[in-house]
Amino acid sequence: MxxxxxxxxxxxxxxxxxxxxxxxxxxxxxxxxxxxxxxxxxxxxxxxxxxxxxxxxxxxxxxxxxxxxxxxxxxxxxxxxxxxxxxxxxxxxxxxxxxxxxxxxxxxxxxxxxxxxxxxxxxGSNTGLGAVTEVGSLCWTELYTGDIDAAAEFYHAVLGWQIGGVPFDGGTYTTVRPAGTTEEAAVGGLVPLATDPVEDAGRPYWTPYFEVADCDATAAKAEETGGKVRMTPVSLEGVGRMAKLADPSGARFAVIASVPAPPPGGAA
CATH class of the missing domain: 3.10.180.10 (2,3-Dihydroxybiphenyl 1,2-Dioxygenase, domain 1)
Incomplete structure (x- = not known):
């Protein structure tokens, strides 16, 4: 996280x-x-x-x-x-x-x-973003790539990332995390372009995810104010409800209303 x-x-x-x-x-x-x-x-x-x-x-x-x-x-x-x-x-x-x-x-x-x-x-004096994972802030990153293995090798060499995987129905989602951390510290994912019907195979890119309270309302608001819904909201079990959007100038990003993290120790 x-x-x-x-x-x-x-x-x-x-x-x-x-x-x-x-x-x-x-x-x-x-x-x-x-x-x-x-x-x-x-x-x-x-x-x-x-x-x-x-x-x-x-x-x-x-x-x-x-x-x-x-x-x-x-x-x-x-x-x-x-x-x-x-x-x-x-x-x-x-x-x-x-x-x-x-x-x-x-x-x-x-x-x-x-x-x-x-x-x-x-x-230096600026240590980074002042808020992440909160509603309205960066919460995840994804690389859409034509070659997951090559991308994993490159970013491991450059940033020291460890590569992990989360199984889902039909495959495994590749995750990345800082060196020396556990899977819970994953900060992004690697996604094969060929498996995503809304992505252009010739346009690999990094996309930021921003946390929202209501994915459907945010997607509707984006469209109403000149943006584009590139992928309509979809629910991912255990993850949340997400959508891919673009702003009026075409900058691509995604939003997600995440499933709340379980309390420490798994208590109800």
Missing amino acids: LTTDYENGSPNWVDLGTPDIGAAAAFYRGLFGWDFRAGGEEAGGYGMFRLGDKTVAGGMAVPADQGPAAWQVYFQTADADATAAAVTHAGGTVRFQPADVMDSGRMAVFADPEGVGFGVWQP
């Missing part, structure tokens, strides 16, 4: 690049109750999505000619430069070399061998 006690290899940041940050801010305010606070000139226009007094995502305007609107997931590292070297050695690409972000931390952006973008964040 994702928590704010971030470990190396766990998702600790997520941000949105979009051609119209004002429109995006309005959409996510209506969907999740987020308040967008734009950064000053020193931040290059980068701002924060806030839920109450906690930061739940970042965002900035990215011209359409620089790429489609998209959410990007960042994973914690103790050494962004060493991670960049590991990416290159494992067959990935460094898109944005490690750089300091004032005293907040050090970041870098990469692409895995399939061309899927992801980032790393080496914490």
Whole structure:
């Protein structure tokens, strides 16, 4: 489970690049109750999505000619430069070399061998998102990939992940977790593109999941406010009810109303 006690290899940041940050801010305010606070000139226009007094995502305007609107997931590292070297050695690409972000931390952006973008964040004064797993915040990540085995090998080499599996009717869901942790600490999954009818086999990507109180109401609200329901809400036994959405600019993400975790010791 994702928590704010971030470990190396766990998702600790997520941000949105979009051609119209004002429109995006309005959409996510209506969907999740987020308040967008734009950064000053020193931040290059980068701002924060806030839920109450906690930061739940970042965002900035990215011209359409620089790429489609998209959410990007960042994973914690103790050494962004060493991670960049590991990416290159494992067959990935460094898109944005490690750089300091004032005293907040050090970041870098990469692409895995399939061309899927992801980032790393080496914490400084900013230790990561202020809230996760709460309603309106990041709660899970998934990589849609053409080759699960190759992806698992790459991210293990780069982020040290351990790979696990959760059986379900018809197969096994591949999970990922920081090194040295148990299955309960899983922070994401690897999904074969070929098995998902709503995904384009030529567009592997990382998608963030955001926790919601009511999946069906959230999907309906997204559609009413200019977004798209890419996969209608579906219930997963023991997991929750989830849907795949896209915002008005086409940035893909998912939402889930998770089944409450059992109390310690399994008491009723």
